[in-house]
Amino acid sequence: xxxxxxxxxxxxxxxxxxxxxxxxxxxxxxxxxxxxxxxxxxxxxxxxxxxxxxxxxxxxxxxxxxxxxxxxxxxxxxxxxxxxxxxxxxxxxxxxxxxxxxxxxxxxxxxxxxxxxxxxxxxxxxxxxxxxxxxxxxxxxxxxxxxxxxxxxxxxxxxxxxxxxxxxxxxxxxxxxxxxxxxxxxxxxxxxxxxxxxxxxxxxxxxxxxxxxxxxxxxxxxxxxxxxxxxxxxxxxxxxxxxxxxxxxxxxxxxxxxxxxxxxxxxxxxxxxxxxxxxxxxxxxxxxxxxxxxxxxxxxxxxxxxxxxxxxxxxxxxxxxxxxxxxxxxxxxxxxxxxxxxxxxxxxxxxxxxxxxxxxxxxxxxxxxxxxxxxxxxxxxxxxxxxxxxxxxxxxxxxxxxxxxxxxxxxxxxxxxxxxxxxxxxxxxxxxxxxxxxxxxxxxxxxxxxxxxxxxxxxxxxxxxxxxxxxxxxxxxxxxxxxxx
Ligand code: DHE
Numbered sequence: 001x002x003x004x005x006x007x008x009x010x011x012x013x014x015x016x017x018x019x020x021x022x023x024x025x026x027x028x029x030x031x032x033x034x035x036x037x038x039x040x041x042x043x044x045x046x047x048x049x050x051x052x053x054x055x056x057x058x059x060x061x062x063x064x065x066x067x068x069x070x071x072x073x074x075x076x077x078x079x080x081x082x083x084x085x086x087x088x089x090x091x092x093x094x095x096x097x098x099x100x101x102x103x104x105x106x107x108x109x110x111x112x113x114x115x116x117x118x119x120x121x122x123x124x125x126x127x128x129x130x131x132x133x134x135x136x137x138x139x140x141x142x143x144x145x146x147x148x149x150x151x152x153x154x155x156x157x158x159x160x161x162x163x164x165x166x167x168x169x170x171x172x173x174x175x176x177x178x179x180x181x182x183x184x185x186x187x188x189x190x191x192x193x194x195x196x197x198x199x200x201x202x203x204x205x206x207x208x209x210x211x212x213x214x215x216x217x218x219x220x221x222x223x224x225x226x227x228x229x230x231x232x233x234x235x236x237x238x239x240x241x242x243x244x245x246x247x248x249x250x251x252x253x254x255x256x257x258x259x260x261x262x263x264x265x266x267x268x269x270x271x272x273x274x275x276x277x278x279x280x281x282x283x284x285x286x287x288x289x290x291x292x293x294x295x296x297x298x299x300x301x302x303x304x305x306x307x308x309x310x311x312x313x314x315x316x317x318x319x320x321x322x323x324x325x326x327x328x329x330x331x332x333x334x335x336x337x338x339x340x341x342x343x344x345x346x347x348x349x350x351x352x353x354x355x356x357x358x359x360x361x362x363x364x365x366x367x368x369x370x371x372x373x374x375x376x377x378x379x380x381x382x383x384x385x386x387x388x389x390x391x392x393x394x395x396x397x398x399x400x401x402x403x404x405x406x407x408x409x410x411x412x413x414x415x416x417x418x419x420x421x422x423x424x425x426x427x428x429x430x431x432x433x434x435x436x437x438x439x440x441x442x443x444x445x446x447x448x449x450x451x452x453x454x455x456x457x458x459x460x461x462x463x464x465x466x467x468x469x470x471x472x473x474x475x476x477x478x479x480x481x482x483x484x485x
Contacts, residue, residue, distance in 0.1 A: 025093035032078060033090070037330045040102050041094065042204060045074060047162045048183045049094040050101075052205040052224045055112050062091040071444065073141070103172065104184075104204050104225050109238045112201035124192040126155050131474040132432045133191055135168045140465030144179070146191065146476050149431045149472060152450050152460050156194040161185035166208035166250075167471055171233065174217040175471040178233070180209040186236060188218055191473070200236040206250050212275045213255040217272065221243060221251035221262060228262055228273065240279045249292045250335060254300040255479065257317070263291050263305065270294075270303065270315060283318045286287075289313060295337035295348065297363050298481060304348060304361075306332045314366055325367040329464040330355030336380045338390065338482045339363065340408050351378040351394055360411055370411045375399035380427045383408065383482025384475070386434030386440040387453050390482070392427045395442070400424045403439055405456055415456055419449045430473035430482065440467040 030039065036046035047053060054062070066087040069077035078087070102108075124130055124484020132149035142163070146156040148157045161181035169178045176197070177189045184203035189196050203222035210219045211233060218236070220229040227243040228251055246266035254261050254272075260280075262271040268290050272283040291313065294305030303315040304326060310332075312326025326332075331354040339348045346363045354377050360370040383390040392407040405415040419439050421426045426442040430453060436451040440446065448467050450460040475483040 023089040025082075025086075025089040028082065028086055028090050029093065032081065034154055036074070041098060042102055043162070043183050047452050048204060050204065050224070051095050051097055053183060054095060056372075059091045059095055060196075062094065063087045066090055093096070101202070101224065104201075106238045106241060109200055109229065109231075113236060114199045115235070116196045116198060116211055118189060118190050118197040119193050120196040120197070121193045123380040125194060128155055130191060131174050131477075133174075133473050134429065134438065134470050135179075135189075135191075135281065135473075136438075136448060136464065136467050136470040137164050137168065137179075138294060138465045138467050139163065140446065140467075143465065144177075144189070145464065145467075146194065147448075147470070152436075152462070156463070158189070158194075158196065161187060163201070167469060167476070169209060169211045169218075170471075170473050171211065172213065172477055174477050176233075178209055178211060180206050180220065182206060184220075184222065186218065186231065186235060186432060188233070198236045200231065202231060202236075202238075203227075208250050209434060210251045210260050212253060212260070213258060217275055219251045219253070219260040219262075219275075221239075221248035223247040223249075223265070228260070228271075230275075242273065242280065242282060250294075252294075252296070252485065254317075256300045261296075261317070263294055265290070265292060270305075270317075272317065283320075285315065285317070287313070287315065287322060291315070293333070293335040295334040295350070296485070297346070298339055298479075302363065304334055304337065304350075304363075307333050326361065326366060327368050328352075330357070330360055330377070332359060333379060336484060338381050338383045340383055340385075340390070340481060342369075342408060342411070349381055349390060351381050351392060353377055353379065356394070356397060358406070367466075372406060372411060372413065374404055374413070375402045375416065382428040382430065382437070384430040384434035384453070385481050387430060387437075387482070389414070389453065389456075391428035391437055391439070393428070395424045395426045403428065417451070417456065419458075420447065427469050429470045429472055430480075432472055438470050440464075440470065442466055442468055 037049045037184035038044045041049045069081040128148040134147040136145040144160045145154045163182045165182045184201045184206040187199045202220040207221040218231045218233045230240040246264040249263040249265045251262045260273040268287045270285045275282045289311045290307040291305035294303045306312045312328035313322045314324040316323045330352045332350045337350040349360045356374045358372040376394035376399045378394040392404045403417045404413045407414045420441045424442040426440050437451045439449045448462045
């Protein structure tokens, strides 16, 4: 019988068998990934590789990306350096939480700030009408196109942070565009000088941003670290961190209330943060059920929300309590809801992420006025006060290439467009006057298609790299009823 020491020596003398030795993902990460994704996995020129930031990527896809690279990004293929086993071990490792989540407080936010030295001219350097500009987010290659909405010509295109998400917001005068990435980067772009002004990383995993009515503050809703970060909108310096005991789902501005309103993922509460006085105080509104995402009436007093399990409720923010239940099924996407007038009544309409229908509700009685059957579950709805139609995508289902045009008067689909047959059609936005509607063909070699919003005929097609959302400056700053706010 061999002694223990002899066995250890034998083990040392046997050459390690590369085919059977288990890969060491931490070592592989440091060797191959850390330079771009950060030694702490917080991201650098590549995105953060923490479980919360990988939410939409499946482990199998991660293995493919590691071995084959990612088209139209700087992610190279590692198939010649790593085995499939290595890639699987790495994928498993990045989907597991780190031993200790890195801190992200005032010091880290401040230290991450990048001031770009923009010229900030006294007048626009272009002759486009500033209020009819659009910012179009192209996630295919992480760029933003600035589009002249009168000529329908791009006037600038710039690299954005990795994976922008949520609506781009604007300063009240429409000059500055504020954008947020899923990795927590907030960027300020000058639409007069066509230059990036300042950027800061306000969180590790960010949901979205909101701008105060006076344009002085930006609220950043974070899932990691859970909380709301208030930034100075001019230079993005941190003003206040408001920790939440739940991941933030979204933060919205409520201009007439002079407050930010926060939806929470894990706590059945809504938080209101009045912003006229610093530091911001927190008003907690307890609820019976979670409100994961919501939508306001045009007066910003009533909040119509749904939890992930589809329970809908109406909350009166003045009274600080639920005042009605909403008869909703599936998973209504209330964050993409819109309102419009119908027969002297104010209606709201919401797409549904799980069911092939759009629900139309009377905001006086909270009764369902109509269920409009669609060709599939949809993500976004858009209207404009000057247009008789509401446009709805249905890309969450098999008919991903269809866009319904719904007549607001009859509450029925009057036309179904297929902008690019077989290819994903998503997200519509109108010009400031409501005359044209812009639709995304949300594919890597996609396009932005401009329709005459009255005749529903195609007017122009601009090639783009997976265009997703597009945001008209005037519609956003005027809180147009058919546009997300
Ligand atoms: Fe979004 C807005 C949440 C997945 C594209 N999305 C929003 C907003 C929220 C939200 C809370 C409102 C932010 C704002 O504008 O201030 N989105 C979620 C989710 O919880 C969900 C379902 C899962 C997740 O991954 O977070 C989700 N969203 C997606 C996508 O997969 C989309 C289609 C592609 C992408 O880029 O990630 C997507 N979300 C968008 C867009 C908006 C948006 C384009 C802005 C819509 C607008 O018109 O304002």
